[in-house]
Amino acid sequence: MKPHLMRKSDFIGSKGIVAQSDVGAMVVREGNEYQLGVELDVDTVVFLDKTEDNDMVQMMLDNAVHEIDDIRDRFIDCFPEEGQQ
Numbered sequence: 001m002k003p004h005l006m007r008k009s010d011f012i013g014s015k016g017i018v019a020q021s022d023v024g025a026m027v028v029r030e031g032n033e034y035q036l037g038v039e040l041d042v043d044t045v046v047f048l049d050k051t052e053d054n055d056m057v058q059m060m061l062d063n064a065v066h067e068i069d070d071i072r073d074r075f076i077d078c079f080p081e082e083g084q085q
Contacts, residue, residue, distance in 0.1 A: 025064035
């Protein structure tokens with residue numbers, strides 16, 4: 001899956017946050033799918049990955065925390081597309 005930007009409100013929506021870090025990485029759950037994102041700022045999230053394997057959630061979160069500075073540097077000057085679903 002290719003990482004992409006989205007509004008934080010669209011990423012979280014009515015999904016439940018199942019794991020999060022103090023530095024802005026989070027995993028939300030929609031049905032049986034877990035979605036990983038990293039906050040760029042208070043309104044924007046980079047959607048990074050998804051899985052249906054509950055056992056992968058903590059590993060995904062830990063990896064995102066480890067790489068969070070590189071992720072933010074790569075997307076810092078980008079903005080979510082208007083009308084993006």
